Amino acid sequence: MNIITFKKILFSFLFLTSLTMMGQETGKVTGKVILSGNTPAENISVSLKGTKYNAVTNQHGQYEIKNVKAGSYTISIKSVGIRPVEENIVVTAKQTTTKNFSLSETQEDLDEVVITKNKYKQDKPSLSLRLQTPVLEIPQNIQIVSGQTLKDQQIISMSDGVIRNVSGAVRLEHWGDMYTNITMRGSQIQAFRNGFNVVSSFWGPLTEDMSFVDHIEFVKGPAGFMLSSGDPSGLYNVVTKKPTGVTKGEATVMAGSYDFYRASLDLDGKLDKKGKFLYRFNGAIQKKGSHRPFEHNDRYVFAPVLSYQVDDKTKITLEYNLQHANMSEVGSFYVFGADAARYGTMPVGFTMTQPGLPDTKINDHSGYLVFEHKFDDNWKVTAQTTYFKYLQEGYSSWPSGVGPGPVDLNYDGTPDGTLAVGEIIRNVGIWDSESNMFLGQIFVNGKFNTGAVTHKVLGGVDLGSKDYIADWGQSHDLDTFATPFNIFNPNYGTPANGLPNFDRQTPLSIRAKAAGGLMSSEYAAGYVQDELGFFDNKLRVTAGLRYTWISQSSWGGDPVADAHITPRGGISFSVTESTAIYGLYDQAFIPQSGIIKSGEKVQPLTGSNLEFGIKKDWFDGTWSTTLSVYSILKQNELTGDPQNEPGQQYSIVLGEKRARGAEFDLRGKIFDGFNVIANYAFTESRVLELSNGVSGIKVGDDIPGFAKHVANAWLNYSIPSGKLKGLGASIGGTYLAGRLTDTWSAGLERLPNYFKLDGGLSYETGKMKFTANVFNILNEYLYSGSYYASTNVNAYYWQTEQPTNVRFGVTYKF
The missing domain is CATH 2.60.40.1120 (Carboxypeptidase-like, regulatory domain)
Incomplete structure (x- = not known):
């Protein structure tokens, strides 16, 4: 053995010895x-x-x-x-x-900054819902649509397919991309943003652009107890993006069928080295055409947020949102049937709108100031206020007469002329409006123990003032009896009676008063709730009480004030760590706007909800299921008077109605790379009692505006590893059966069943992601509508959805 070999052996021995010692x-x-x-x-x-x-x-x-x-x-x-x-x-x-x-659940901020690979499931509600409890343990059906879901499905606004992700939610009578107007559990649910009820009239608010939306929470059943007044059918709460303290950015460009182009930007970061002063900025600009000619909906969005962490216990957040819409007149998407026999008798791209009408312009402003202070790990106070200002200068279209038959344009009992089949006199009305809302909330969350019993306490005060004024008192017929609009041979040149020229010199407040377009409400409320935990929090009992005072006026009438006390009781039991059963009884009390022909005063709506359900997280919480059954009773609800003539806005007090049904939701990651959202709902809503003097409606009649069967699914798979890592595919569908129209006019035919199939491909590599989705793959003729019966108009009307269309997007993260 030579010296070199000896050294190698000695070195190896010493090396192995050192590893062993290490x-x-x-x-x-x-x-x-x-x-x-x-x-x-x-x-x-x-x-x-x-x-x-x-x-x-x-x-x-x-x-x-x-x-x-x-x-x-x-x-x-x-x-x-x-x-x-x-x-x-x-x-x-x-x-x-x-x-x-x-980690203690008082560390709420963690839920806003932890990024999870479970794209479609969120386990805790936002701070704006005021709850300190995981969704699994809350005695109520709450479904959360995550931000990644919105991105994967290329959803651009609140009215653009969001509801496919929630059981039982439908939009049977669309308002285009202007108002969301979602129906769930048998009636229209309330629109909330960051915990505030932002409904100022029948039609608002302007549907949110998704550029500044973090996620959306759907709360089934009464939620008025926690979030000011709310409908007993539920609400959706749009939660906007906040600073996370992580410096990052994201830019997305999209293009699609029918002249759709869009760009958005999301910037997130720090304004100081210590990370106390944070910012978030979101902006978007969009040009959006339609499958119908002469129709568009263009937008831009500006949404900055600033937050300052004063110390470990105190944070202040300031937020502003501006949405600007420049669009065709409201109602441009409606089509009236060629005959009185059925829906869908015109081509999918047919339009009745008149080119050359000025655009409808909307500016929707909102500002928020939020103050949060933690006294310690168990007690926290939150005070927040918001101001909403909505400005609209625009038009709405609806026909004055539809043939065949005589037409009384002046409604004086004398026909002014006769129209043949397919002939229509189109009418354009003014719709200028302004809304101002001042809303404030202060609430305290606390935790303490009394012996072996834990307590989660919530108490607070809500204040609000809402005013809405509108001029819809001016209108203009575009066509004449000598030269009507003919749907079989449409002429889109200058209309026979010219374009409208409305008075806008007179201040809106004066015009609105003359038109009866004045609505307002003021409210004040106080509430307290305690969630008691027994047996190491396996059994949770919720008890609460709320006092609400409301003063409201409608259509220029005198204000009417009322007050009400509403209780809330719930129970939730954890059968295992991942399975909970629950029961809930809750009440609601909300103002209503309307005018009754008899002059009767409008009273607030009251309602109660009884609900039972079971929730389960599967495989370490990667996916979850919720099954619930419910029964909702509503009293004093206003609905449109079936005897209304064109231009009349009268309401009637229905009496009592009941909605009941069952809902199932599944969402989350089934296995690595495979994410699923699926849901089904059965809904039944009927008249139980009628108030005196109500005609045109019978006990046992179905309530308009819902579908008895609603089923949705969205499946997404992304290859998690290998050479094809990042390649993904999606497929989804929506099925509606037993669709009811949106009005009491039964007509001769109800809406047919509905099925829409969508799908797409995606590829993510490094900082880039490419997404392409195809909507309405089967190219079905899809629409919603109703039957309208009056002196001059007796016809089916509907609006179609786009035929097969594509969206392609590229996202760059930096």
Whole structure:
């Protein structure tokens, strides 16, 4: 053996010896980090303070730190938006030290900044819902549509396909992309934004552009207890994007069929080195045509947010949203049938609108100021206020007469002329409006124990003032009896009676008063709720009480004031850590706007909800299911008078109606790369009692505006590894059966069943993602509408959806 060989052997021996000694002197640290409700906390930084040893939790909340030198350490848990959690540990050579962490649910900010690979499932509601409880444990059906869902489905506004992700939600009578108007559990639900009820009239608010939306929460059943007044059928709460403290950006451009072009930008970051002063900016610009000629809906959005962390306990957030819409007149999408026999008798792209009409312009402003202060880990106070200002200068279209038959344009009992089949006199009315809303909330969340019983307390005060004024008192017939509009031979040249020239010199307040377009409401409310936890919080009992005072006026009438006390009681029991059953009884009390022909005063709507359900998280919470059954009673509800003539806006007090049904929702990651949203709902809504003097409606009649059977599915698979990693495909469908029209006019035919199939492909590589979706793949003739019966108009009317159309998008993250 030569000297060189000897040295190699000696070196190898010493090297192996040193490795053995190192192995004898080191250990391993492992564990799991969870949120409340046993939800895994992903992407959380775990480190041994003052050393190089660190790790990040995986999708199951697990972490592992190897080759740690034996000794005493301080282990630290960190994430943007929460205070560090630190504990002392001892690492022993050749042994594994296990340290698990359960993050306190008072660290609410964590839920807003943790990015999870579970694209379609969120486990906690937003802070604006005021709850401190995971969705699994809340005694109510709450479904959350995640931001990634909106991106995958290329949803651009609140009225653009969001409802496919929630059981039982429908839009049977569309308002284009102007107002959302969602029906659920048998009636129209309330529109909320960041916890505020932002409905100022029958038609508002302007549907939210998705550029500044983080996610959307659908709360089934009464939610007026927590969120000012609300309909007993439920609400949707649009949660806007907030600063996360992570410096990042995202730019997206999209293009599609029928002259659709869009660009959006999302910037997120810090304005100081310490990360106390944060910002978020979202903006978008859009040009959107239609499958019908002469129709468009163009927009731009500007949405900055600033937040300042004064200290560990106090944060202030300031937010502003501007949405500007420049669109065709309201009603341009309606088509009236060629005969009185059925819907859908005209081509899918047919239009009755008149080119050359001025655009309808809308500016929707909203500003928020939020103050949050934590007294300690158990008590927090939140005060927030908002101001909404809505400005509209525009037009609406509806025919004065539809043939065949005599037409009385002056409504004086004497026919002014006769129209043949297919002949129409189109009418354009003015629609100028302004809305001002001042809303404020202050509430306290607290936790404490009395012996073995835990308490989660919520108490607060809501204040609001809403005013809406509108001029719809001017109108103009575009056509004449000598030269009517003929749907079989349409002429889109200058109309025979010219274009309208409305008075806009007179101040809107004066014009609105003359037209009866004045509505207002003021309210004040106080509430308290306690969620009691028994047997280590396996059994949860919720009890609450709310006092609400409301003063309202409608259509220029005198204000009417009333007050009401509404109780709330719920129970939720965790059969296992991942399964909970619940029951809920709740009441609602909300103002109504309308005018009754007899002069009767409009009273607030009252309602009650009884609901039972079972919720389950599957496979460590990667996907979840909810099954619920409910019965809702509503009293004093206003509805459109079936005896209305054209131009009349009278309402009637229906009496009592009941909605009942069953709902099933599934969402989440079934296995790595495969995400699913699926739901089904059966809904039945009928008249139980009629008020005196109501005609045209019978006890047992179905309530308009819902579908008895609604089923949706959206499946997405992205290849998680290998050469094709990042390639994805989606397929989804919507099926509606037993569709009812949106009015009491039964007509001769109801809406047919509806089926829409969509799908797409995507590819993500590095900082780039490419997405392409095809909507209405089967090129079905899809529409919704109703039958309108009056002196001059007796016809089916409907609006069609786009035939097969495509959207292509590119996103760059930086």
